[in-house]
Amino acid sequence: MQTPHMVLLFGHDDLLLWTRRSIFERAGYRACVASEFRDVVRLSEEQHCELLVLCHTVSGLESTAALMEMRRRSQAIRSLMLLKPGGCCGAESLANQTMDALDGPEALLAAAGIVLDGKVEGPDERTTKEKKADRRRRSNGRYVN
Numbered sequence: 001m002q003t004p005h006m007v008l009l010f011g012h013d014d015l016l017l018w019t020r021r022s023i024f025e026r027a028g029y030r031a032c033v034a035s036e037f038r039d040v041v042r043l044s045e046e047q048h049c050e051l052l053v054l055c056h057t058v059s060g061l062e063s064t065a066a067l068m069e070m071r072r073r074s075q076a077i078r079s080l081m082l083l084k085p086g087g088c089c090g091a092e093s094l095a096n097q098t099m100d101a102l103d104g105p106e107a108l109l110a111a112a113g114i115v116l117d118g119k120v121e122g123p124d125e126r127t128t129k130e131k132k133a134d135r136r137r138r139s140n141g142r143y144v145n
Helices: 014-026 037-046 060-072 105-116 128-139
Strands: 006-010 030-034 051-054 078-083 097-100
Touching: 006 014, 006 037, 014 030, 014 105, 030 037, 037 060, 051 060, 051 105, 060 078, 078 105, 097 105
Parallel strands: 006 030, 006 051, 051 078, 078 097
Antiparallel strands: none
């Protein structure tokens, strides 16, 4: 039997962190949460995390620092960045995948599956303009940026 993937959720809203943790655990993943950068580094090593999910509550600077630190440590950890509707944080190009934070649990699990199954080879190479257009198409006009 294959060991479930370990997901590390990084954010600053406890309710969102624990809700997303529950979503992943109900889907058969193992999950842990971090609300401080130092905990991201510690947990990623201790728990052998395979996916780092960056919540939209994490600043662009913190997201960049977390992603760069994971790369510096040469970890095989993949990344999924949740973005505010219509927003950018400046670190999107470092993530393996991005998605709108409001897309819901099914989209979150689908995006995580894509990243973990290796269908996304490296950082998302699309331009910011292409990413925004893609988010607008997925949102069916909920917002305009």
